[in-house]
Amino acid sequence: MEGDERQRGGARLTWTGRPPSAAGAGGDSSWNHQRHEGGHHRRGGGGGGAGNKRWKRDDGNGASRHQPRGLREDDEGHLWWDERTNVCTYFQDRRRKWPFYTDARGHVLLKSLVEANAALRNRNLALMRQLGDKMGVPADRVANEGERLYVNKPTLRGDDNVTWSFDEYGHPGLQLYYLKLKSWQRFTETYALLERADRLGAFAFASSLGRPVRIATLGGGPGYELLAMRCFLRDTKSLPDVDIYNTDVQPTWREYSEALGFGFRVFDIHNVTADLCDVCELGTDELDMVVISYVAIYFAKVPGNPQHEAACDMLFKLLKDRRVKMLVVSERSEETPLCSMMERRGCIAERLMDQDMGLDERQSIIVLKERRDEILTKRRLPPGEQRKLEANEATFKNVPFEEHKIKRGGAAGAGGSQTKWYD
Numbered sequence: 001m002e003g004d005e006r007q008r009g010g011a012r013l014t015w016t017g018r019p020p021s022a023a024g025a026g027g028d029s030s031w032n033h034q035r036h037e038g039g040h041h042r043r044g045g046g047g048g049g050a051g052n053k054r055w056k057r058d059d060g061n062g063a064s065r066h067q068p069r070g071l072r073e074d075d076e077g078h079l080w081w082d083e084r085t086n087v088c089t090y091f092q093d094r095r096r097k098w099p100f101y102t103d104a105r106g107h108v109l110l111k112s113l114v115e116a117n118a119a120l121r122n123r124n125l126a127l128m129r130q131l132g133d134k135m136g137v138p139a140d141r142v143a144n145e146g147e148r149l150y151v152n153k154p155t156l157r158g159d160d161n162v163t164w165s166f167d168e169y170g171h172p173g174l175q176l177y178y179l180k181l182k183s184w185q186r187f188t189e190t191y192a193l194l195e196r197a198d199r200l201g202a203f204a205f206a207s208s209l210g211r212p213v214r215i216a217t218l219g220g221g222p223g224y225e226l227l228a229m230r231c232f233l234r235d236t237k238s239l240p241d242v243d244i245y246n247t248d249v250q251p252t253w254r255e256y257s258e259a260l261g262f263g264f265r266v267f268d269i270h271n272v273t274a275d276l277c278d279v280c281e282l283g284t285d286e287l288d289m290v291v292i293s294y295v296a297i298y299f300a301k302v303p304g305n306p307q308h309e310a311a312c313d314m315l316f317k318l319l320k321d322r323r324v325k326m327l328v329v330s331e332r333s334e335e336t337p338l339c340s341m342m343e344r345r346g347c348i349a350e351r352l353m354d355q356d357m358g359l360d361e362r363q364s365i366i367v368l369k370e371r372r373d374e375i376l377t378k379r380r381l382p383p384g385e386q387r388k389l390e391a392n393e394a395t396f397k398n399v400p401f402e403e404h405k406i407k408r409g410g411a412a413g414a415g416g417s418q419t420k421w422y423d
């Protein structure tokens with residue numbers, strides 16, 4: 001489940017893939033074991049379930065002991081830039097305990113994320129005030145309730161087995177924490193995914209398309225994965241015009257999505273009579289990619305479950321009948337059943353993370369088997385080579401993080417999802 005925590009052991013493994021100018025040409029991209037001082041090193045994970053945590057207000061308690069270098073670039077201390085060393089430090093977790101690093105390129109992208117997010121944060125403040133007025137409480141109380149929902153995840157602790165419910169996603173206080181934290185996570189992960197997909201030639205089709213690339217999401221929420229896609233295609237593929245269709249079952253994401261510049265449509269993945277292309281008013285062969293970011297656990301978690309199988313049938317029809325080129329999938333768990341469920345239908349799930357340390361299905365491109373070579377035009381690197389290349393070239397290194405794989409013994413010790421997650 002997204003966002004839950006598990007106690008980590010005393011040894012903390014850190015990626016020291018510093019940007020080249022901080023570590024000399026080529027960068028210092030080795031894995032280090034470091035002793036983490038103090039006992040509060042926790043990051044994500046599901047073992048104990050969300051219920052084992054005590055919710056604390058985000059008032060600085062337990063905040064990072066890591067003091068990033070340089071200047072703070074956002075109000076909340078998630079983004080720091082040190083021009084002297086060319087190191088940009090950013091945090092994706094609520095208490096800023098887990099530093100990640102990028103260079104000037106990543107810094108520019110993350111600064112633009114902060115700028116884009118400002119409009120969403122302003123709108124969110126107005127919505128929290130509105131709800132507060134209705135309830136006769138200050139907006140702060142709405143924010144506190146949102147933080148409680150974000151950290152405690154009462155729905156996850158119940159029978160529904162999803163992170164947050166429809167109503168919780170519609171709560172402006174929860175939305176505040178979503179905007180504050182998921183913005184970093186989704187943006188950097190999607191960007192890293194796209195760099196991996198690009199190495200397989202996944203966007204070669206765009207140059208001969210003769211029209212803008214068209215991308216739709218399922219369960220897109222505010223749309224940070226789309227923001228990353230737009231930045232990536234514009235900056236690295238020179239595709240300034242991308243048509244984007246954000247969809248979600250929760251209608252209140254609309255105004256956030258529109259504030260990012262993306263049209264929004266209400267679409268329920270479980271509505272077997274609806275067709276995503278119709279909803280986007282597109283014909284066959286007119287939609288290129290469908291992005292599924294952190295939503296597969298809502299509809300493709302249990303093979304054999306009729307509702308989940310029906311949702312996969314719907315995706316298969318998009319690929320087969322509507323000629324969507326690829327599904328772009330990002331998930332939390334190293335075992336993401338959507339991959340094998342689609343493979344059973346005649347697709348190939350190209351798992352984009354280096355598989356050298358065991359199965360990792362957190363990022364994938366899913367295509368029809370017969371279209372694989374047409375769409376993924378380049379060969380992948382041998383296991384281990386990809387990791388080396390990413391250590392030097394990736395914009396957002398160690399995203400999604402992989403320290404835990406080393407800790408459990410690499411491929412030899414791998415088995416099942418042990419992914420921990422930021423809160």
Ligand SMILES: C[S@@+](CC[C@H](N)C(=O)[O-])C[C@H]1O[C@@H](n2cnc3c(N)ncnc32)[C@H](O)[C@@H]1O
Nearest residue numbers: 219220221248249250268269270293294295298
């Ligand atoms: C974890 S959020 C992911 C949001 C966004 N894709 C991201 O990566 O930040 C899950 C999203 O799935 C949406 N969702 C849940 N069930 C859905 C369904 N049946 N149809 C469409 N969207 C759904 C929720 O409203 C929520 O916005």
